[in-house]
Amino acid sequence: MSSSDDNRIARQAAEWFALLLDDNATPQDLQRFRNWLDQDAAHVRAYARIEQLWGEAGVVPVLSHQSVSRRKLLKTGGAAVVLSAAGFGAYRMIRPAADYSTGTGEVASFDLPDRSRLRLSTATAVSLEFNAESRRLHLFGGEAFFEVAADNRPFTVTAGKLRATALGTAFCASATDTQAEIVVLEHVVRVETGARSVRIGAGQAVSSVGGRLSDIHAVDTETRLSWLQGRLVFISTPLSAVVKELEKWRRGRIIVTDEELGRRPVTLIFDVSRAEFIPDLLRQGISARVETWTPWLTLIRPL
């Protein structure tokens, strides 16, 4: 197709879009519009493109206020790692042995002897072993965020089969029975499992499932670590995954009865200090039937 054809089609698409924008289109206009669309697939593409650009332009003015101070945090030179480890059952067993722990729905932060800072998410247990040569921590289960103070001794966290060594850094670790994950907020962390060793940087994560190390992947750390802000943020996350995460924060089961519903991506935000209202928030936030049968059982069903 020649560029003059392209220009002509672009102009026609613009005319149609501008005409239909203003609610004064007659049934005859709509019929002519339809005829025009049917004439050529290029017409459909051109119209769809304008529709897309129009949608994007709906929030464009924010860009004129662009901030140069984007993610100041990342320039401060600290680093963060997330490690997630064992399941709830195991956690209850080991909790008495842990130096630092939280119950369901709790978050807490602690200053460690080396002036590093430890922040625990819900149902998390961490033990500590510091000596003259090393700083070792073990995450039994849950999720912990470490802001590591500079020190000559290495700072190492084990979670499941992963061992994360902060290289002057802040990071987060999480662990369940079957999976452990390290998320790095700043700087670099060395993660080892078995004989493998990888270095991951800010905004990256790596996990191990059944002892196998995943590829290094990018994460939106602000969303992933939103619990540090006292909230849980899910962006276009399958409902079943959201529910799985929410169950960590609240006693009682939440069951999605329908697989297709479970796969539906949802965007939701919860205040972790109000975990008891999770069913109410779900009710407001998703197009589904949310039924609280007892304080211990909530069912989510298709409408």
Next chain:
Amino acid sequence: MLATGMDRTQQSDVFGVFLTIRSRLAGLIFSRVRDYSVTADLVQDTFLRLWERKSALRDVSDLAGYFLITGRNLASDHERRSRLAPVIADIAQLEHIADPHPSAEQFVAGRQELARLQQVIDAMPARARQVFVLSRIDGLTYVEIGRQLGISPKTVFSHMVVALERLQAGMQAG
């Protein structure tokens, strides 16, 4: 040296403002679409759009205003698409436009694309730009725009066509 905690960032602004205006936003959207389920979807879409751009929103003083504008724009897009749906619903490539529950993802442009979009809009002829912004951002009709700019609705339409042509040309791949 201790790392700075995430709590020093401004992330909370977008979320905090969203919470404070959430019911107003829902009311505004509902007054247009008259459907609770669509309203719930559009409230989430509105949040998602601003959340995806939160780093660009750090210095914005009137976040609440952006939420309300964006929500209203999404509601009016929804209305317009509902009007067109009977005409285009069976065209595969336009299905997502006719869909009464559009997912926000289809509009989530990358930051660079948005920056480019802003440049293209800035570079439009002055009248075309005014018309485009009054329509897209302020949600005015051609009659209202014409009154404000002292031109006829038909002239407003012509400027809009120019604006949309520039938009397509400026945003072509490359």
